[in-house]
Amino acid sequence: MSLLSVRNLRIYYSSSRGIVKAVDGVTFDIEREETLGIVGESGCGKSTLAMGLLDILPPSANISGEIILDGENILEKEKEYLRKIRHEKVALIFQDPMTRLDPLMKIKDHFLETFRSHKRDVKEEEALRIAGNLMNSVGLSPEVLDYYPHELSGGMRQRAMIALALVFNPQLLIADEPTTSLDVIVEAQILQLMNKIKKEFHMSIILITHNLGIVAEMADRVAVMYAGKIVEIGSLADIFTRPLHPYTRGLLGSVITLESRELVTMPGEPPDLINPPKGCRFAPRCPYAIEMCMNSEPSLQEAVKGHSVACFRALELMEERDILYRGDIAEKAD
Amino acid sequence: MAERKGSLRSYILSRIILAIPMLLIIITFVFFIMRVAPGDPVAAMLGPHAPLAYKEKLREELGLTLPLYQQYLNYLAQVFTLNLGSSLTTGDSVATDIFVYYFPATLELTIFSTIVALGVGIPLGKIAAVKRDKKADVVIRLFGIIIYALPIYWFGFMLQLLFGYYLGIFPTGGRLSPGITPPPHITGLYTIDSLLTGNISTFLDALWHLALPSITLGLILSGVFIRTIRVNMLNTLQSDYVQAARARGVDEKEVINRHAYRNALVPVVTIMGMEIALLFAGAVLTETTYSFKGMGYLLVWSIQNRDYTMVQGAVIVYSIIIILFSGIIDIINAYIDPRIRY
Amino acid sequence: MDEDNKRLMDYIKRKFMVNWLFGPLFREGKNTSAILVWVGFFILLFFIIIAVFAPFIAPYNPLKPAPGAPSFAPPSLKYPMGTDLLGYDLYSRVIWGSRIPLEVSALSIAFSLIVGMPVGLISGFIGGKIDRVLVMVMDSIYAFPGLILAIVMTALLGPGLINVAISIAVVYIPLYFRTVRNHTLSVKQELYVESGRAIGATKLQLITSFIAPNVILTVPVLISLNAADAILTEASLSFLGLGIPPLTPDWGREISDGSYYLQQAPWLAFFPGIFIVLLVVALSLIGEGLNDIVNPLIKRRESL
Numbered sequence: 001m002s003l004l005s006v007r008n009l010r011i012y013y014s015s016s017r018g019i020v021k022a023v024d025g026v027t028f029d030i031e032r033e034e035t036l037g038i039v040g041e042s043g044c045g046k047s048t049l050a051m052g053l054l055d056i057l058p059p060s061a062n063i064s065g066e067i068i069l070d071g072e073n074i075l076e077k078e079k080e081y082l083r084k085i086r087h088e089k090v091a092l093i094f095q096d097p098m099t100r101l102d103p104l105m106k107i108k109d110h111f112l113e114t115f116r117s118h119k120r121d122v123k124e125e126e127a128l129r130i131a132g133n134l135m136n137s138v139g140l141s142p143e144v145l146d147y148y149p150h151e152l153s154g155g156m157r158q159r160a161m162i163a164l165a166l167v168f169n170p171q172l173l174i175a176d177e178p179t180t181s182l183d184v185i186v187e188a189q190i191l192q193l194m195n196k197i198k199k200e201f202h203m204s205i206i207l208i209t210h211n212l213g214i215v216a217e218m219a220d221r222v223a224v225m226y227a228g229k230i231v232e233i234g235s236l237a238d239i240f241t242r243p244l245h246p247y248t249r250g251l252l253g254s255v256i257t258l259e260s261r262e263l264v265t266m267p268g269e270p271p272d273l274i275n276p277p278k279g280c281r282f283a284p285r286c287p288y289a290i291e292m293c294m295n296s297e298p299s300l301q302e303a304v305k306g307h308s309v310a311c312f313r314a315l316e317l318m319e320e321r322d323i324l325y326r327g328d329i330a331e332k333a334d
Numbered sequence: 335m336a337e338r339k340g341s342l343r344s345y346i347l348s349r350i351i352l353a354i355p356m357l358l359i360i361i362t363f364v365f366f367i368m369r370v371a372p373g374d375p376v377a378a379m380l381g382p383h384a385p386l387a388y389k390e391k392l393r394e395e396l397g398l399t400l401p402l403y404q405q406y407l408n409y410l411a412q413v414f415t416l417n418l419g420s421s422l423t424t425g426d427s428v429a430t431d432i433f434v435y436y437f438p439a440t441l442e443l444t445i446f447s448t449i450v451a452l453g454v455g456i457p458l459g460k461i462a463a464v465k466r467d468k469k470a471d472v473v474i475r476l477f478g479i480i481i482y483a484l485p486i487y488w489f490g491f492m493l494q495l496l497f498g499y500y501l502g503i504f505p506t507g508g509r510l511s512p513g514i515t516p517p518p519h520i521t522g523l524y525t526i527d528s529l530l531t532g533n534i535s536t537f538l539d540a541l542w543h544l545a546l547p548s549i550t551l552g553l554i555l556s557g558v559f560i561r562t563i564r565v566n567m568l569n570t571l572q573s574d575y576v577q578a579a580r581a582r583g584v585d586e587k588e589v590i591n592r593h594a595y596r597n598a599l600v601p602v603v604t605i606m607g608m609e610i611a612l613l614f615a616g617a618v619l620t621e622t623t624y625s626f627k628g629m630g631y632l633l634v635w636s637i638q639n640r641d642y643t644m645v646q647g648a649v650i651v652y653s654i655i656i657i658l659f660s661g662i663i664d665i666i667n668a669y670i671d672p673r674i675r676y
Numbered sequence: 677m678d679e680d681n682k683r684l685m686d687y688i689k690r691k692f693m694v695n696w697l698f699g700p701l702f703r704e705g706k707n708t709s710a711i712l713v714w715v716g717f718f719i720l721l722f723f724i725i726i727a728v729f730a731p732f733i734a735p736y737n738p739l740k741p742a743p744g745a746p747s748f749a750p751p752s753l754k755y756p757m758g759t760d761l762l763g764y765d766l767y768s769r770v771i772w773g774s775r776i777p778l779e780v781s782a783l784s785i786a787f788s789l790i791v792g793m794p795v796g797l798i799s800g801f802i803g804g805k806i807d808r809v810l811v812m813v814m815d816s817i818y819a820f821p822g823l824i825l826a827i828v829m830t831a832l833l834g835p836g837l838i839n840v841a842i843s844i845a846v847v848y849i850p851l852y853f854r855t856v857r858n859h860t861l862s863v864k865q866e867l868y869v870e871s872g873r874a875i876g877a878t879k880l881q882l883i884t885s886f887i888a889p890n891v892i893l894t895v896p897v898l899i900s901l902n903a904a905d906a907i908l909t910e911a912s913l914s915f916l917g918l919g920i921p922p923l924t925p926d927w928g929r930e931i932s933d934g935s936y937y938l939q940q941a942p943w944l945a946f947f948p949g950i951f952i953v954l955l956v957v958a959l960s961l962i963g964e965g966l967n968d969i970v971n972p973l974i975k976r977r978e979s980l
Contacts, residue, residue, distance in 0.1 A: 056580045058572075086583035094581075099574035102593050104600070113592065117584045164582070359816035367829055375832060479964070483956035485908060487915050488931050488949035491938055499939050615823035619912055623935075633824065634916055637831045649828055656819055 001071060002029040003171055003204050004053075004090075009065035011045070011052045018274040022048040024228040025065075027300065030172070035198065035205040037219030037236075039212060039251065041270055045228040046208045047095075050176040053206075054086050070171075088118055091165035095177035097157035101149035107160050108145035114167055134163040137200065138193060155186035162193065166201060173198075174206045179214065191218060212251060216240060224248050227271050227281040230300060234307030244309040244318055246286045280311070288313050345668050353661045360653040365409050368646055369402070375642050396642065413654075418647035423639050428647035432629065437651065438522025439509060440628035443551065443620065444613050446544050448606070450552020455559025456602070460595060462560065463567035474560060482557035486616050490550040490623035497546060504546045507625040514539050543626075551620045555609060562605050566598035573597070600671050607663035610656060709968035716961030723955050727774040734768035738925045742768070748941045758943040760933070770948050772925040776914070777955070780841050781906035785899055787845030792852025797891060799853070800860030801883055811857070814850035822847035826909055830919040840919035844909050848902055855898055859891045897970050901963035904956045911952050927952050 011023035022045045030036045040046050051057050053067060055075065066073045074085055086092075094100045101110060111131040115122050122130075132142035138159040149157060158178060165173055175194065179187035191214060198205055207218055215222055216236065223233040224245065232245040243249045268285035271277055277284055283293040292312055300310040303318065311317075368375060376389050376398065393399050397408055412418055418428035462474040498506035509524055510516060517527035517536050524540035570576060571594045579589050618630030625631065629648055636644035726733060736742040742755065745763035749755050757766035799810045817825075829843035863869060864887065872886045913919045914928030922929075927948040934944025 051577075051581075054581055056577060083583045083585070086581055088583065092578075092581040094574065094578060096574060100578040102575045102579070102597065104596055105592075113579075113584060113588065114582050117582070117588065161578075355812065356816045356819070359813050360820055363813075363817055363820075364828075367825075368832065377834075479960055480953065480957055483904065483908075483953050483960055485911055485915070485928070485931065485949060485952050487912070487935075488945065488952065491931070491935050491945050492949070495938055495942055611819060611821040615821035618821075618823060618827070619915070622916065630824075633827065637827065638917065645828065645831070649824065652824055653820065656821070660819060 003032045003034075003070065004030045005066070005068040006053070007066040007068065009049070009052060009067065010063070011048050011057065012062045013058075013060050014062070015060070015274075020273045021228050021276065022061075022273060023052060024276075026225075026228075026230050028223055028230060028233055030204050030206060032171070032204055033198070033202055034220045035207060035218050037215035037222045038206060038208045038225055039210065039215055039222060040225035042210060043270060043273075044225045045273070046210075046225055047176050049225075050092065050174050050206070050208050053174060054090060054092055055082055056086070056092075084118065087114060087165070087170065088168045089170055090172045090174060091168075091170040092174045092176065093158070093161045093165050093178050096181050097154060097161050098149075098181065100161060101157060103149055105148075106145065107147055107149070107152075110160075110164055111145070111167065114164065118168065130167065131163070134166050135160070137166070137197065138163040139189075154182050155189065158182065158186075158190055159193065162190075162197065166197060169201055170203060172204045172206065174208070176208045177210070178207075180209075180211075187214075194218070224251065227276060228273055229281065229310065231282065231311070232307075232309045233300070234304075234309075238304070238307040242304075242307075242318070244303055244307070244314040245282075245311050246288055246313075246317070247282045250285075288317060342668060346665050349661055349664050349668075353657050357653065357657045360657065361410070361413055361650065362406075364646075364649050364653060365406060368649075369398070369405060369409075380640070413650055418650060419643040421636075421641055421644050423636075423641045423644070428644055431644075432632070432647060432651050434519065434522060436627060436629045436632045436648075437655075439524075439626060440614070440617055440621070440630065442523045442525060442544065443547055443626060443628055444617055446548035447551035447555060447613065447617070447620075450548050451555035451559055451609075452602070454553060455556035456563050456599070458556070459560040459563025460567060460598075462564045463571065463594075463598075464590060466568065471564075475564070478557040478560040481553055484554060486550060486554055486619040487623040489554065490547070490620060493546055493550055494624075505543050506546065509540060509543050509626060510536070511539050511543070547620050547624045547626050550623070551613075551616045554616060555613065558605065558609060558612075559602070562601065563598055566601055567594055570594040570597040603663060603667045603670060607660050607667070610659050610663070614652065614656065709965040711965075712961045713965035713969070716958040716963075716965065719954060719958035720962065723774055723778065723951075723958070726771055727778050730772045730775060734765075734771040736765040736768040738764070738769045738772040739923065740764075748937070750941075751943055757947040758941060760941065760944055761937065766930070766944060766947060769925040769930060770927065770951055773927045773930060773948065774951065774955075776837065776920055776924065776926040777907050777910050777928075777952075780837060780844065780910045781903055783838070783841035784844035784848065784906050784910075785902060787841060788848040788852050788902075789895070789899070791845070792849040793856050793891075793895070795849075796853040796856030797860050797883055797888060800857035801864060801879070801887065803861075807857070810853070814853045817846075818850035818854070823909060823912055826913060827916065827918060830913055835919055835921045837920070840910065840913060843913070843919070844906055847909065848906070851902060852895075852898065855894055856891055859894050860887055863887050863890045893970065897963060897966045900959055900966055904959035904963060907952065907956050907959065 006026060006028050009023055009026045010021070013020040013022055024045075026045075026049060028036070038046055038049070048057070048061075052061075052063055055063065055067075057063060063075065065075070067075050069085065069089060074082060077085075101107070105113075108128060108131060112124060112127055115127040128145070131145055135142045135144060140156060140159050140163065144152065144156065144160065152160065173194075178194070179190050182190065194205065194207075195218065197203070205218070207215065209215060219236050221233065221235050222239040223230050224239065224247065225231070226247050232239065232243070232248050239248060240252070243252055271281055271284065277294070279292070279294040279296055280286070280289070280298055283289040286293065290313065298310045298312050300308045301314075302308045303314050376392050376396070377384075380389055380392065397405060400408070416429050418432075420427055421431065424431075458474050458477070462471045465471045494506040497504045505511065514536055517524060517531050517533055520527045520530055525537055525544070528534070528537035528540060571590070573594075575597075576589055576593050579593050580586075584593075614630075617628060618633060620626065621628040621631040622634050629651065633645065633648045635641075636648065741763035742759060742765040745755065745759045745765060747759060747761045747763050749759040749763075751758045755765050755767060757770060759765055795810065799807045826843045826847050829846060830840055833839035833843060869882060869886045872882055877886070910919075911926075911928035911931075914926045915932045917929070917932065920926045920929060930948035931945050931952075934941070934946075934948070937944055
């Protein structure tokens with residue numbers, strides 16, 4: 001049984017302009033001790049998905065579908081159960097560690113508060129001892145517990161956030177763009193740290209990012225999101241060497257390669273999530289779109305074992321792969 | 335950590351240095367209004383039909399015949415030695431009158447009013463934010479708008495009418511009941527002095543007389559706090575750290591009280607700083623309404639009785655108090671919120 | 677400056693002032709801020725009508741006792757707000773009394789605008805030492821309790837409508853100065869002002885055709901927020917017996933006069949106060965509503 005199975009998850013926001021379909025029918029599984037990378041451009045619904053998995057969405061959001069954790073659909077459970085799940089089984093770390101810690105509370109108070117909310121019987125000294133050990137394992141001195149957030153650097157804060165996430169040894173760590181606001185050297189350190197703690201704590205990780213380089217370094221499997229949907233999901237090798245969806249190819253083409261040293265960009269913009277196009281959401285930007293793509297929506301189908309894609313022309317294109325790979329979209333951009 | 339204390343000390347120092355030119359500017363502005371701007375203080379004092387010789391004599395007495403720069407220097411000397419001359423009506427020393435009798439009364443009133451304003455404004459603002467756009471929010475916001483629109487004296491009279499005349503719960507004026515002797519002068523604040531001398535019945539009587547004036551002024555000022563706390567808390571409720579706390583499975587009650595509420599309270603001290611002017615202006619009207627013998631009462635009385643030196647003295651003391659208080663508030667603020675100093 | 681720039685300025689004026697300021701008021705759909713503004717606006721209109729047509733609305737001469745009226749008559753059909761000791765009809769006095777507050781606050785706002793706005797514009801535009809000194813002076817005045825300043829000034833200037841208006845204006849000049857100056861600073865940085873400089877507009881032209889029209893955007897909000905305060909200040913001065921000559925019908929003075937008979941005839945203090953509260957609430961609603969509508973627009977534009 002998978003650790004977490006998400007089935008047909010929909011998250012709609014009501015706004016003054018209409019309903020924003022931020023996440024629209026997302027389905028995926030994550031196994032134990034596996035790292036799943038979720039990639040996509042900003043605004044594709046990645047972060048909403050992360051918050052949806054913990055059900056901490058703002059009141060304007062409406063969530064439906066199934067989130068099955070350890071065999072239980074958590075969306076059917078009462079609030080208190082959900083609250084316990086958060087952090088004890090699934091922990092979340094965020095993009096911007098600068099603003100995620102309460103400025104008026106010392107680091108240690110964040111730990112103590114978390115213990116208080118989940119395990120009342122743990123004594124303060126015991127909690128502080130655990131916190132100190134965790135600080136050691138994320139490479140911070142336990143003295144940092146006595147600091148206020150504004151006294152720490154960005155990298156230190158993210159380390160502290162990770163230590164905080166490990167308090168109850170969760171089975172799943174969701175990391176939403178964990179290194180985006182950090183500089184490159186700190187980014188490498190944090191990624192290394194995440195790999196280390198993953199092994200130490202036997203966790204699964206969902207790594208949400210727009211950065212393909214990070215995915216390549218960290219992930220076992222990769223899901224590609226576009227406009228609220230997963231358009232392709234497969235193993236790291238599959239996605240990087242045999243991408244099937246034209247959008248994935250475009251994304252891979254967007255990476256600066258050593259040979260060309262120039263950034264190839266995709267033409268067009270992601271669609272408006274209030275009025276998405278009728279057919280395939282990528283069709284207006286897709287170099288291979290045919291009439292069918294404009295009218296009906298492709299569903300996520302397994303093309304090869306363990307590699308699914310939502311594209312009518314995937315099989316056709318797979319055969320032409322050698323010719324089309326990477327060069328095609330660049331051509332179109334000219 | 336020693337470094338942090340050092341930066342606080344330098345902040346306080348720079349704040350004090352800033353206060354000096356501000357005080358000079360206000361003091362000069364007061365001089366300008368009272369001596370240079372159109373409007374003859376002597377005529378204002380004696381009325382238009384006073385004999386000319388009389389006017390000249392008074393002018394001489396007040397030093398108004400000297401050249402302007404000399405008047406200004408005399409004036410500055412007066413301010414910095416706090417030798418504010420003597421009252422034209424009673425002959426008492428202006429400085430003694432103000433600092434011994436009138437200022438402590440105003441201080442007492444403003445302290446109790448601030449307690450009422452905070453005690454009403456903060457919880458209401460919090461409720462409004464938590465119940466955003468629900469009935470409670472709408473009612474509280476409306477209360478905030480209307481209470482701020484009330485003329486203080488009118489609101490005071492209505493409270494006098496209700497609690498004083500109809501219900502007979504509170505006295506409608508004065509600082510103590512007739513027949514009760516004021517406590518020996520230590521601070522000038524009757525509540526504190528009576529407590530210090532262990533005179534409980536005088537303490538209760540002073541408190542009883544403070545009730546209506548403080549409620550009047552406090553409620554009117556609470557509107558500002560309701561508004562700011564509500565807005566601040568709406569912001570903190572949507573802040574990243576609140577979302578992060580929810581993601582950690584922190585109890586919703588703790589999320590609201592510990593994270594959202596505490597952070598929303600940080601700017602309260604700043605608002606209090608901005609409210610000081612409003613507080614003292616409001617105190618003038620409240621004191622007049624309740625015949626509460628504070629500085630505002632003194633100011634209006636002196637104007638009505640054409641006591642020029644007393645008016646000038648009161649305005650100078652007001653300037654000093656305002657600068658002093660806003661400086662103190664800034665320093666408290668820097669102490670509470672470490673981020674200010676960075 | 678050539679034609680194109682004039683057209684650009686016209687466009688900005690039309691687009692930003694008319695549309696952005698008043699557009700949301702007419703837009704359909706649920707918009708609480710717009711409703712607030714409308715409610716406030718109609719109450720204000722009501723008071724303006726009362727003030728203008730006072731001679732036709734008031735049943736009795738406010739300056740003479742109503743013929744045959746008893747003293748301290750409680751409110752009735754004949755005397756809707758009762759009568760005072762000498763048999764003056766309070767209703768007539770309150771109707772006439774709406775004139776002074778409206779006139780004085782309009783005048784005082786005009787005075788403080790005339791002084792505060794150009795000084796703020798120039799100070800913000802020039803910058804440097806002059807700006808810093810002006811800001812310091814204005815901030816210091818602003819820190820001082822406005823009412824106390826107004827009380828002292830009216831006492832020295834003596835009674836009279838203009839004198840009261842001047843006293844109140846002095847209190848609010850720093851407010852206009854500050855807002856206009858800060859806005860000037862931010863507008864100064866904007867691209868189209870830079871382009872104006874590039875096509876060789878003189879400093880005066882820059883201020884009058886590029887900066888001022890944009891800065892003026894903030895003024896309506898400021899005025900409506902400030903008007904509520906000005907009404908309260910005027911009423912407070914009259915309550916204290918300053919400024920407005922005795923016997924003139926004026927709300928603040930009516931409250932003060934009525935307060936002596938609070939037990940015998942509570943209506944005398946009650947009704948004028950209700951009128952003050954209504955007018956101040958109306959102006960606050962306009963101010964708050966406009967603020968909600970205009971502020972995000974201005975912010976949005978500045979971020980463009």
